[in-house]
Amino acid sequence: MKNNPGDVGNWLYSETVRDHFFAPRNLLLDEATYEADGIGIVGSPACGDMMAVWIRVDPKAERITECKWRTFGCASAIASTSMMSVMVTEEGGMLLTRAKKLTPEAIIERLDGLPDRKYHCSVLGHLAIREAIKDYEQNHGG
């Protein structure tokens, strides 16, 4: 079933959202042993939830090779960040320049929609990955 992201009254979650919520991809449970090239942590002004994203980068190709994350956010934040982590690492990894321009709308489209009031949850992942890329670039003289 396809949700219309513009439908304010719709609270139904798509099959894809449910799939990523119940089986999140690239979740990081133990950051103490994970060596990241960049880390981004953001909080949501709308709900106070937190999101952390860790990335590994191929410096020659300037592509993201791994994207791990963890959140204290809701089901929508979990599903949208899980999808975001898939999008930036599929097909050999997304170029950093492209990943910086990734939009919540693109993530929501891949999720087959999110309830309109959950838009702010989908923003967390893409803001955190921007911070992680910024962190990577600062650490590597970018």
Ligand code: FES
């Ligand atoms: S309500 Fe806080 S991330 Fe969704």
